[in-house]
Amino acid sequence: RRVHGKKFFEPRRPLRPQRRERKAVTAQNLSAQDVKILVNIASASYLPMRKDVKTFKDEGYTYLRPLVEVSFMSYRKSTSPSTSFSPTWNEELSIPFLAPNNDYSPNNLQTVDEVLFLNVFDQLTVDLLSDDRDREAGLVHHRLERRWLGSIKIPFSTIYFNNKIEGTFRLKSPPVLLGYKSSRQFEQRTLSAGISEALVDPSSQREGSYLSFFATIEPPLAPADPISEKFETSEETELIAYADLWQASLEKSFPKRNFTCLVVDINGQSVFVTRYLKALAPPPQLLSIKDCDLNQMECVARYVANIPFVQDSLAFPGVCDIWSTCDQFMTMLAGDEEEHAVLLCNYFLHMGITAYLVMGSAIPEGSTAYVLTIEDNKPQLWNPSSGVSYFFNDPLCPLTSVGCLIDQNNIYANVQQFDQPNRLSFNLEATGKWRPFFSSKFPARELASVQPASLTYKKTNEDKRKEIQDRVEKKIRDSMMEWRARYVTRWNRHCQIKFRDLLPKLEYSRGAESDTQHQEYLHGLLEQFHICGFPINMPLTTMQAILDEVKSTGVHLVEGSESEFALAVYLHAYPNSVYSVWIYVANLARKTTRIS
Numbered sequence: 001r002r003v004h005g006k007k008f009f010e011p012r013r014p015l016r017p018q019r020r021e022r023k024a025v026t027a028q029n030l031s032a033q034d035v036k037i038l039v040n041i042a043s044a045s046y047l048p049m050r051k052d053v054k055t056f057k058d059e060g061y062t063y064l065r066p067l068v069e070v071s072f073m074s075y076r077k078s079t080s081p082s083t084s085f086s087p088t089w090n091e092e093l094s095i096p097f098l099a100p101n102n103d104y105s106p107n108n109l110q111t112v113d114e115v116l117f118l119n120v121f122d123q124l125t126v127d128l129l130s131d132d133r134d135r136e137a138g139l140v141h142h143r144l145e146r147r148w149l150g151s152i153k154i155p156f157s158t159i160y161f162n163n164k165i166e167g168t169f170r171l172k173s174p175p176v177l178l179g180y181k182s183s184r185q186f187e188q189r190t191l192s193a194g195i196s197e198a199l200v201d202p203s204s205q206r207e208g209s210y211l212s213f214f215a216t217i218e219p220p221l222a223p224a225d226p227i228s229e230k231f232e233t234s235e236e237t238e239l240i241a242y243a244d245l246w247q248a249s250l251e252k253s254f255p256k257r258n259f260t261c262l263v264v265d266i267n268g269q270s271v272f273v274t275r276y277l278k279a280l281a282p283p284p285q286l287l288s289i290k291d292c293d294l295n296q297m298e299c300v301a302r303y304v305a306n307i308p309f310v311q312d313s314l315a316f317p318g319v320c321d322i323w324s325t326c327d328q329f330m331t332m333l334a335g336d337e338e339e340h341a342v343l344l345c346n347y348f349l350h351m352g353i354t355a356y357l358v359m360g361s362a363i364p365e366g367s368t369a370y371v372l373t374i375e376d377n378k379p380q381l382w383n384p385s386s387g388v389s390y391f392f393n394d395p396l397c398p399l400t401s402v403g404c405l406i407d408q409n410n411i412y413a414n415v416q417q418f419d420q421p422n423r424l425s426f427n428l429e430a431t432g433k434w435r436p437f438f439s440s441k442f443p444a445r446e447l448a449s450v451q452p453a454s455l456t457y458k459k460t461n462e463d464k465r466k467e468i469q470d471r472v473e474k475k476i477r478d479s480m481m482e483w484r485a486r487y488v489t490r491w492n493r494h495c496q497i498k499f500r501d502l503l504p505k506l507e508y509s510r511g512a513e514s515d516t517q518h519q520e521y522l523h524g525l526l527e528q529f530h531i532c533g534f535p536i537n538m539p540l541t542t543m544q545a546i547l548d549e550v551k552s553t554g555v556h557l558v559e560g561s562e563s564e565f566a567l568a569v570y571l572h573a574y575p576n577s578v579y580s581v582w583i584y585v586a587n588l589a590r591k592t593t594r595i596s
Contacts, residue, residue: 035104035217037095037116037159041068041079042212043088044120047149048173048180065123066149068211070095071552072116072156081123097156097217106223109160116154117552120171120211121146122180126589143560147532148553149173149180150209154364157311161223162366164216169364170396171209174534175506176518178526178586182207210396233270235262242442243272250413250435258359258367258403259413261437263323263338271323271450276342277357277408278449279349280326283457283575287351296351297373298387304344305387306580308541310334327452330576340384341369346451348373349408356412360419361401370399372426379426393422409444411437460573468579472546473569476583479547480556480565488561492588495525499533499568499584506535507572507580525588533566533586540571540579555585564588 047066065081070093077093095116099108126143150171159165233240243261250259262270286299307329324332326346329339341357348355348371358370358381371382372392379392381399390397401419405412405428412434416424428434438444481489502518525531538549556565565587572580 034219035097035099035221037072037097038092038216038218039070039095039116039118040092040214041070041089041118042214043086043090044068044171044212045086045168045210046182047085047087047120047122047209048177048182049085050122051179051181067121067123067146068213069119069121069146069554070116071119072097073114104221106221109221110157112156112160114156115548116156116159116215117548118152118154118211118213119552119554120149120151120209121554122149145558146554147179148534148555149177151552152211152364154215155311158365159215159217160221162364163220163223164214165364166214167363167400168210168212168396169398171211173209174536176515176535178515178518178522178531178533181515231264231268231270233262235270235272236445239272239445240270243437246413246437246442250415254403254415254419256361257401257414257419258361260359260404260406261411264321265450266322266324266328272447273323273357273406274408274411275447275450276323276325277349277406278346278451280343280346280451280455281350282347285575297348297353298389300347300351301344301382301384301387301389302580303574303578304340304347304384306539306574306578307340307343308334308539309336309340309385311336325450325452327455330455333577337365337369337385341371344382344384345371355407357406358399359403359406360399361403362398363400364398368399372405374426379421381421392424392426395422397421405434408449409438413437457575459575460577460579462573464577465571465573465579468540469569469571472543472571472581472583473567475543476547476550476569476585477567479551480567483551483556484558487559490561490564492525492564492566495522495531495564495566495586495588496568498522498525499535499566499586500570503535503568503570503582503584504572506537506582507570527591529564529588529590531586531588533584533588536583536585538581540581546581546583550583550585553585555587558587558589562589 044066047064050064063083064085064087065083066085066087067079067081068089069076069078071077072095075095077095079089079091079093082089100112101108124145124147126145150173152169152171154165240262247259247261250257260273263273263276265271282300282303286303287296321336321338323342324335324339326339326343329335329343345355345357354374356372358372360368360370362368362370362383369384371384373380373382380389381392381397382389383398390399399421402414402421402424403419404414412428413436414424414433415435416433418424425433428436431439477491498521502521519526522531532555534553536549536553538546540546566585568584570582570584572582574580
């Protein structure tokens, strides 16, 4: 076989193949059968371990049989089950994608609000024989069941706009998972048994479970053309001209970094971005909450994270990225990364904290906005949409690239060799590392803020809170019975009362309640039943989003009518009708049933 000379000298890496760039396909060349979402499930790490069946000596743990189910719209595909709390699959799952009205044009695709769910389950074998004599006679009657361990949600728009999603992601796991315990304790025992700590993955030092995967659309769909038209503006002509030159120069040197000077407001006007930053007071209640395990910064971040998240492509279809002011954001109670980040940054500024708006890229969302705080020379990054903070050197921080930092007075472009947060110096006075917008070359000027003088907060009506809470609980209960239409669904009222007592405590601890506390409180029930249950937390958005979240856990997928169920809902009200929704759901099987 003849080999071209150039090909002969190209490096061959059979153990590290590289994906090739694919050409986007236009809507005219597609049919309903052509388009698929491909998800390659690579591995997971530090999944929880079962406690019910003894396998390790003197411990109540057993191996898992974990699998990953990918669901999108009405389609579901699963990997094969593995046998480890840190399993490897390397399996590709293909999910058909049907565009609304079979229209694959960019204008239609960016309005799709469906979500791709990746749920991790533990597969159990349930022995349905009730008489030991039948077992001794060799009879076998088993049923396979799944128990939910955690999930990752990726909006379709995220995959569409970014072309692909790839990396290691932290699972959104319940704070308490009845019947399971952290596998990290087993890992710590291996360390004490003499294994060098240097051999342990550094990610193990951070709580949580992780899933590694790659997702893309095949064939790649043509994205919407970027909006290149000039918007009307009230900014000085000199400022606009310099902003265009400054940003163009940076993008030429660093084409993959996110640099932002001018943004578009809700009226379609170009606004210089520093005008959005101004110290604004958060609700006073957040700074004086008693019986709360969170510090003030965490309380404020949690409040912001509970304001519903809505992509601009859904809120303003066919329009460019729109930046709302904080009062507009609080009125609509909906916004994307920028609105959440600006509000959180302004709250921190009011609290006397050194804070910056971070424009960069993260996984899985792609282009995004975070908040950087610096206290005692320790940079910390905040994801405003989740309320979670990370130290800048955390290798598992979802923020993968920093393009620029923005404060009330200036923009600082990252011109360092690297853009990963854990490889950056955050010394903004080093002009060789951070290029300021305003400098001796282009002096600063007074720019009035577009934000209001202050934000108005109103106490949420308690009767309204209770009404919504009851409505949500009734809708989930009715839906679970519909999902189990073939079987009788029995409700355990005693367990439901216990769950209702536990839920408010979870809000004040941000889900940091220990599994042991729940085990002790549910001791009487746990002596009678195998309980598979967990609390779920989310902002109050739509009823359908809540139902999708509960249904995706598969808690209702228990065949037969012998199992019982428990459900409790608690809505925690924050000022201005911002709610944190807690749902505690479980299925209960009497301990005459054998599970392995």
